[in-house]
Amino acid sequence: MNPARSPLRWLVALAVFVAVAALALWRYSPPLPATLTLDLELGNPGAGKSEPLVTSGRTQAGDFLFVRHIDERTVVFGYETWGSASLLSAPVLLPPDRKLRLEIALPAFTQIRGALTPPTDRLRLTAAGVKLFDLTVPFRWRLAPEIRFGENTIGGTTCDATLTGRLRLIDGRELRGAPTALHGFRERIIAWLTVTRWPAVVALLLGVATFAVWPRLGACDWSSSLTTAVGVVTRHRWFIATAALCLAPFAWLVTYGTLKFVAPETFNSFYDFQAVSLLQGRLDVPEESLSGEAFVFGGKIYGYFGLTPALLRLPLVIFEAPFAEFGRGFMLLYFTGALGASYLMLREAFRLAGRGEDPPPAWATVCFTASVGLGSTLFYLGSTGNVYHEAILCGAMFTLWTCWFALRHFAAPERRWWIGALVCGTLAVHARPPVGFFALTLVATLALAAALRDRHRAAGWRRPALIAALAGAGVFSFNVVSYAKFQTFEGCPLRYNVQYDATRLARIDGKQFHLVNVPIAVDTYLVQWNLHVEPTFPYLFIGATTPGREWLKTKIDYHDPTLGFPYAMPALFALATLGSLSAWFFRPALRWPLAATWAAGAPMSLAMFAAIAITHRYTADFCPLFIMAAALGLAAVASLAAPWRTLARTAFVVTTLASVLITFAITIHHQGKDAWGVPAEARSRYQGIRHAVDSALGFARP
Numbered sequence: 001m002n003p004a005r006s007p008l009r010w011l012v013a014l015a016v017f018v019a020v021a022a023l024a025l026w027r028y029s030p031p032l033p034a035t036l037t038l039d040l041e042l043g044n045p046g047a048g049k050s051e052p053l054v055t056s057g058r059t060q061a062g063d064f065l066f067v068r069h070i071d072e073r074t075v076v077f078g079y080e081t082w083g084s085a086s087l088l089s090a091p092v093l094l095p096p097d098r099k100l101r102l103e104i105a106l107p108a109f110t111q112i113r114g115a116l117t118p119p120t121d122r123l124r125l126t127a128a129g130v131k132l133f134d135l136t137v138p139f140r141w142r143l144a145p146e147i148r149f150g151e152n153t154i155g156g157t158t159c160d161a162t163l164t165g166r167l168r169l170i171d172g173r174e175l176r177g178a179p180t181a182l183h184g185f186r187e188r189i190i191a192w193l194t195v196t197r198w199p200a201v202v203a204l205l206l207g208v209a210t211f212a213v214w215p216r217l218g219a220c221d222w223s224s225s226l227t228t229a230v231g232v233v234t235r236h237r238w239f240i241a242t243a244a245l246c247l248a249p250f251a252w253l254v255t256y257g258t259l260k261f262v263a264p265e266t267f268n269s270f271y272d273f274q275a276v277s278l279l280q281g282r283l284d285v286p287e288e289s290l291s292g293e294a295f296v297f298g299g300k301i302y303g304y305f306g307l308t309p310a311l312l313r314l315p316l317v318i319f320e321a322p323f324a325e326f327g328r329g330f331m332l333l334y335f336t337g338a339l340g341a342s343y344l345m346l347r348e349a350f351r352l353a354g355r356g357e358d359p360p361p362a363w364a365t366v367c368f369t370a371s372v373g374l375g376s377t378l379f380y381l382g383s384t385g386n387v388y389h390e391a392i393l394c395g396a397m398f399t400l401w402t403c404w405f406a407l408r409h410f411a412a413p414e415r416r417w418w419i420g421a422l423v424c425g426t427l428a429v430h431a432r433p434p435v436g437f438f439a440l441t442l443v444a445t446l447a448l449a450a451a452l453r454d455r456h457r458a459a460g461w462r463r464p465a466l467i468a469a470l471a472g473a474g475v476f477s478f479n480v481v482s483y484a485k486f487q488t489f490e491g492c493p494l495r496y497n498v499q500y501d502a503t504r505l506a507r508i509d510g511k512q513f514h515l516v517n518v519p520i521a522v523d524t525y526l527v528q529w530n531l532h533v534e535p536t537f538p539y540l541f542i543g544a545t546t547p548g549r550e551w552l553k554t555k556i557d558y559h560d561p562t563l564g565f566p567y568a569m570p571a572l573f574a575l576a577t578l579g580s581l582s583a584w585f586f587r588p589a590l591r592w593p594l595a596a597t598w599a600a601g602a603p604m605s606l607a608m609f610a611a612i613a614i615t616h617r618y619t620a621d622f623c624p625l626f627i628m629a630a631a632l633g634l635a636a637v638a639s640l641a642a643p644w645r646t647l648a649r650t651a652f653v654v655t656t657l658a659s660v661l662i663t664f665a666i667t668i669h670h671q672g673k674d675a676w677g678v679p680a681e682a683r684s685r686y687q688g689i690r691h692a693v694d695s696a697l698g699f700a701r702p
Contacts, residue, residue: 009214013154024319029144030183030191032109033121036173040067040127042098043164048070050078050159050467052152057082057140059154065564066159079123080158081138089125098165100127107139108147113323141288143323149175173439198279198318236343238365240316243339246373247332247595248666253671254331254382255683261329262322265385266677267291270303274310275317283485293387294494295486302324302485304492305387306478308431309394310514327385334397335378336391341400342372346631348407353587353635363649364638371571372627375659377620379567383671384678392620395432398424399624402439406446408466410593413450418443418467426474433478433491434604437620440475442600442628444468449596469547508555513610520551521609525564525619537693538665542616560615568604568619569626569664571655579633582648587636594632601625616666666689677696 045051047069056066064080073094080086094100105124125133150163167175175181183191193200233240255261273289284300295302309330316326346368350360359365373379378396381389406423421443429436444467451464479489486493492512494500508514524530532545542561565573580598583590601622608621637648671678672686 001409004038006214009211012214012693013207013211015100015202016210020206021200024203025188025192027320028188028192028196028199030188032179032182033108033110035103035105035124036109036169037363038102038104039168039170040100040102040348041067041166041168041592042067042075042094042100042318042415043074044098045069045164047098050147051163051165052145052150052159053102053163054076054106054108054149054160055152056106056147057142057154057156058146059156061140062142062146062154062156062357063106063139064152064156064158065104065106065108068159077125077127077132078131078158079125079137080155081140085140086122086158087133087137092127092130092132092616094129102127102128107432108142111139111141113141113146120519127225141286144320145178147179148177149179151177159321161594164322187485196203199320202315202318203698219700235359236357238362239343239369242366242369243343243373245338246339246379247336248367250335250379250382251332251372251381253667254328254335254385256671257685262325264325265326266326267386267388267429268390270387271309271313271327272324274303274305274307275313278307278310279314279317280472282480287693292499294452295493296497296498297486297493297496302496304497305391305690306395306430306432306436307400307481309390311427311430312394319665327390331385331390331393334393335382337372337397338393338400339369339373341404342627342631343369345400345407345628345632346405348404349471349590349593349631349635350638352407352411352589352593352632353583353639354589355414355635355639358497361638362633363653364547364634367652368631371569371656371659372577372623375571375656375663376569376623376627377663378623379663380670381617381620382674383667386677389617391432392435392617394624395428395435396620398428398431399435399439400627403442403624403628406443407593409443410446410596413447413454413463419449420465422467422470422474425471426477430477430481432621434608435477435576435624437475437607438600438604438621440471441603442597444471445596445600446593447471449592451575453592505555508557508612511555512612513607514555514612515610516553517556517611518606518609520549520554520556521614523549523551524559524614525609525622526560526566528564529567530561530563531567537670537690540662540665541669542666556612557612558613558615560617561614562614562619563666564628565622567654568616568666569623569659570662571652571659572623572630573624574655575630575637575652576630577633579637580629582640583636590632590636596627597625597632597675599630689694 036558040053042687049067050066053062054065058084062082064078066078068076068081068088070076070091074091075094076091077085077089091101103124103126106179107121107123109118117172121136121139123135123137125131150167152159152161169175169181173181178322194199251261255263267522270289272287273285274283277285278284284302287301290301290303293303295304306358312330313326317323343365346360346365351357360368378393381393383389402421402424405417406426409415409417410422422440425436425439425443428439445465447467480490482491483489483492486496494508494512495510497504516602528548528550530542530544532541532543533539534541542563580594583594604625608618635650637652640648641652668686672683672690
């Protein structure tokens with residue numbers, strides 16, 4: 001039977017829809033109404049007693065709505081956020097039956113981390129028609145299950161553990177503990193379809209997608225595909241084995257030795273909150289997600305971080321996965337993607353050098369992959385999973401894929417590889433603007449280089465010009481998003497940042513880039529030997545033992561201890577520079593991509609060197625440039641005559657080992673001693689490792 005007309009196609013598509021919908025509904029709790037009408041039946045626990053009506057959050061981070069008994073006939077209502085003073089209402093005289101009808105609107109009803117509800121900080125309370133509260137109050141965000149009626153399960157001294165009376169819905173059902181009485185099966189389905197909506201939309205789209213691809217799946221020869229897959233693994237075994245050796249320590253590092261990839265991370269909830277805002281059609285986020293990195297404009301809070309990591313989190317937010325707990329998993333995903341794109345780039349470089357479809361030699365594959373995965377700043381980014389490091393690693397990963405797509409387009413301009421390059425480049429610029437700027441500039445320069453190479457053919461300049469224009473539009477799209485936030489095309493308007501007062505802005509003239517910063521940046525990133533050796537584990541540390549140059553005419557706002565490119569990643573840097581020279585002189589086929597690569601790197605380098613901040617993590621912004629140039633350089637080096645090839649291979653092996661040792665040393669020391677937000681257990685573990693190694697080798701550590 002034709003797979004396109006098979007009834008099985010409909011059944012499978014329906015099964016996918018039902019399965020996804022069931023998964024979404026399994027743990028689904030409908031949002032509470034913004035206002036609840038409840039009947040309060042009070043007991044008589046005694047004067048001075050406070051009883052819980054609603055508690056939310058957790059110990060040290062909760063909110064309380066309570067009732068306090070003044071005497072047998074009089075009560076007051078109160079609201080308190082943990083750590084703040086209580087707000088008390090005017091006294092309320094109880095009727096003889098001790099019953100009151102309450103209308104309650106609390107931030108706790110709707111302010112759930114990850115919930116698709118608009119923000120509100122209003123407390124409204126009416127008792128028997130008398131308005132007691134109508135004001136803005138502080139509150140703590142809660143997780144979905146963290147709310148109780150008539151119970152206080154989070155402690156504190158605000159109110160007792162239980163309400164001696166009862167809270168009832170207007171239909172008579174008692175509301176005690178979790179709000180399950182509000183959510184029958186019918187209410188859950190209706191709320192899922194009409195209020196939350198997004199899970200139903202995604203389930204439907206997945207069902208439609210299954211229906212669309214079913215004919216191709218039905219016509220697939222799975223036995224042949226399995227054989228092909230085995231062949232692919234065998235053919236690329238050196239890369240797969242080396243990548244696995246890179247992934248294992250990175251996974252250990254980014255999880256602080258626990259291998260727990262679903263766990264909260266210090267300062268990494270912004271992208272989850274941004275994903276929620278995007279689903280609501282907004283760009284602002286709550287203050288909790290940014291703290292000192294908040295930009296305040298028009299009474300709303302924004303981040304300067306890009307949207308790409310938030311877009312990747314949309315499925316997690318839609319299906320109510322644990323909120324703000326997947327940062328480590330995304331870091332591992334980006335790192336894996338960076339390794340894969342780098343290897344594909346290396347293969348493409350060897351094709352351009354005339355090596356055909358054969359994989360690169362084993363030694364080249366192993367050393368190149370190890371240099372990228374263990375001997376570059378990409379590995380250093382795994383020292384912590386905060387938003388700063390995730391932004392750079394995400395941008396680097398998408399940039400590396402952009403490089404591969406752009407190289408593929410250069411090799412076959414008649415194909416549509418440029419589409420993938422533009423998509424990945426735009427995602428890169430919305431993850432990390434500097435490296436994304438390089439990515440899209442490379443797309444344009446390689447497209448123009450291909451046109452210049454083929455200028456004698458009839459292909460013309462229309463498509464290269466279009467690609468260059470679209471690449472420029474991709475870069476400008478980041479400024480468009482900035483305009484939507486701040487009503488200015490400036491990507492990071494520091495005047496709206498909560499950290500920058502008038503004095504700090506005056507020191508940098510209110511600007512992010514200054515040409516007077518270029519000399520100190522060149523010295524830091526390219527010249528200064530900022531590494532020293534100590535006779536204690538891990539032996540190599542960032543920081544010179546002698547004072548560096550003093551630069552007086554600079555406008556640097558932030559300067560972290562930084563190790564320059566030649567010393568932090570000597571293998572990639574040597575291949576990118578000396579290897580590029582070798583390729584230029586001995587492999588003419590590589591001249592156009594080399595020229596396009598370095599030309600694309602120049603604007604980004606100037607911007608980074610003129611920036612008001614210098615820090616070691618920023619060296620990762622240059623990794624895609626070096627990896628791209630190194631892949632081309634290695635393709636040329638591997639094609640040299642035997643004596644020179646042997647010498648170059650030996651040098652590459654030695655510098656790769658040096659890169660790995662240096663990167664490992666400075667990374668684990670940064671995580672164990674200097675990095676902000678690292679758990680205390682990880683720091684203790686690092687000190688224990690240092691003590692054990694030093695003791696085993698007989699070194700005394702001060």
